[in-house]
Amino acid sequence: MSESREPSMVRAEAVVDLAAIRHNVATLRSRLASAQLMTVVKADGYGHGMVPVARAARQAGADWIGAAVLEEALALRAAGDNGPIFCWLTTPGEPLEQAIAEGIDLSAGAPWEIDEIAAGVEDRPARVHLKIDTGMSRGGAVPEEWPTLLRAALAEEKSGRIEITGIWSHLASSDEPKSPINEAQVATFLSAIEVAESLGVDPPMRHLANSGGTLALPETHFDLVRPGIATYGLSPFGHALPSAELGLRPAMTLRARLAMVKRVPAGAGVSYGLTWTAPAPSTLGLIPLGYGDGLPRHASNGAPVQVRGERRTVVGRICMDQCVVNLEDGSAEAGDEVVLFGPGDNGEPTADDWADAAQTINYEIVTRLGSRVPRRYVDSEEVTG
Known part of the structure; x- marks a missing residue:
């Protein structure tokens, strides 16, 4: 039998080791006490290939897959991923009907997003995670507008058009674990959860942690973590805490x-x-x-x-x-x-x-x-x- 040889490279190539992806997912899971894990595969899997990475992550036990935009989430479904998928970035007027019909969880950080999601509902309620802006000033409702968002979501939940499945936010400085900004964001997040509970909103998923939070801030784990760059074996802390010291393998x-x-x-x-x-x-x-x-x-x-x-x-x-x-x-x-x-x-x-x-x-x-x-x-x- 002839010896198996590595395929010949003509000009250039990026070689992606799927075993490294699985290893990194397993390593990240080992950091968790009870939280579920979402593998983020946005931007074509951070350049590594969205679908192959998602498959490897599922094999290693990823509970969720995260996609930034609608076309990414739908492409994952088209590729045969039938597990939980979260998609968080939409703009006014996007066609949400297919995502809702295929059970993709969506994000809403403003009442208009609730309205658009509800308008896209046909045969099944939309699964929605409500986003609170805890200090990054990017997406999500600021604390002053949070009750308005909650009431809009509750009204549509009572109508049967949506199901509130999560409350979430995003860390701004988790690459600096000792930054006081992290503590302030956790406090704001906990306050938002209290406000939600006082209005009768108590979804199963509360999530805040990205790669830095997953690796260095266990107080941010809640019910679900969303590591991105660490999945690919790269440290969110750069040379300050290299991949090898975190047990990660660049893929x-x-x-x-x-x-x-x-x-x-x-x-x-x-x-x-x-x-x-x-x-x-x-x-x-x-x-x-x-x-x-x-x-x-x-x-x-x-x-x-x-x-x-x-x-x-x-x-x-x-x-x-x-x-x-x-x-x-x-x-x-x-x-x-x-x-x-x-x-x-x-x-x-x-x-x-x-x-x-x-x-x-x-x-x-x-x-x-x-x-x-x-x-x-x-x-x-x-x-x-």
């Missing part, structure tokens, strides 16, 4: 093949604007990925990559389709693999390293990866187990 590796290798003399400028000049005769490699694929242009002249086991640096401006790596005096040739980021197990850069180079967060590095980069799914447990 994505971004790699490419060098399109060209050339020797340039001292003084040669590189890429648009010639913002980097070779200080000595240097070997340069051309990486066939650029900001059109999702690489942050702000990481120009500083992003790390790995070639032939060595850390190297992107020099010159990152272009739409390509960028240049300084190989210094190292040997390489066209076709050699270059790892832009991965788990870091073999010395390769991580998404956090790229985030540092671009002065952003690891969320953005993986999420912005474009559709021009094919995703390839592997299961390291099948390989090693």
Whole structure:
């Protein structure tokens, strides 16, 4: 029998380890006393692939799947996910009928949302989570308007058009667990629950925690937690508390093949604007990925990559389709693999390293990866187990 070999990469690919997704979901579940877990797969699973991630998360015991927008939630249903799904971001006039008919839980943070949800009801009541703004000033009803939202929801519940299934909010500073903002938000959330109960609203799901809350703030767990970035093995705390210390495994590796290798003399400028000049005769490699694929242009002249086991640096401006790596005096040739980021197990850069180079967060590095980069799914447990 012939030996099984890894598929050949032509230009570039993002390799996603579904075993890492399952591991991370299980790790997050182990942090919970009794709360259920929602795996958030918005923005195409933070760039990892929404449907494969959702399936892996369900296999690992995720009770809920979270989607930001309607088309994501409906795509999950179309892919065969029949479990609880929560969708929280809609705008006036969106067609809600199908989501309601398919049992997708929706969010409402203002009376007009209650009205629109109720108007979309046909054969079954809509399942609705009411959102309180606990201090992030994004979605949800501010405390002064919370009773008005509750009464609007109660009126539609009595009519049989909606079922109030949750009260929820979102943490603004859970990436800083010691911030007093977290304590203030919990207090506001508890106050909102008390107001709801005084009016006769007592739904089964109260939820506040995101990844940071799940990992570091057990007082935010309530009945359900909603980790996003931690599902993908990336720490919400960055280098302050790395993934490995949290027991998480980064799931994505971004790699490419060098399109060209050339020797340039001292003084040669590189890429648009010639913002980097070779200080000595240097070997340069051309990486066939650029900001059109999702690489942050702000990481120009500083992003790390790995070639032939060595850390190297992107020099010159990152272009739409390509960028240049300084190989210094190292040997390489066209076709050699270059790892832009991965788990870091073999010395390769991580998404956090790229985030540092671009002065952003690891969320953005993986999420912005474009559709021009094919995703390839592997299961390291099948390989090693």
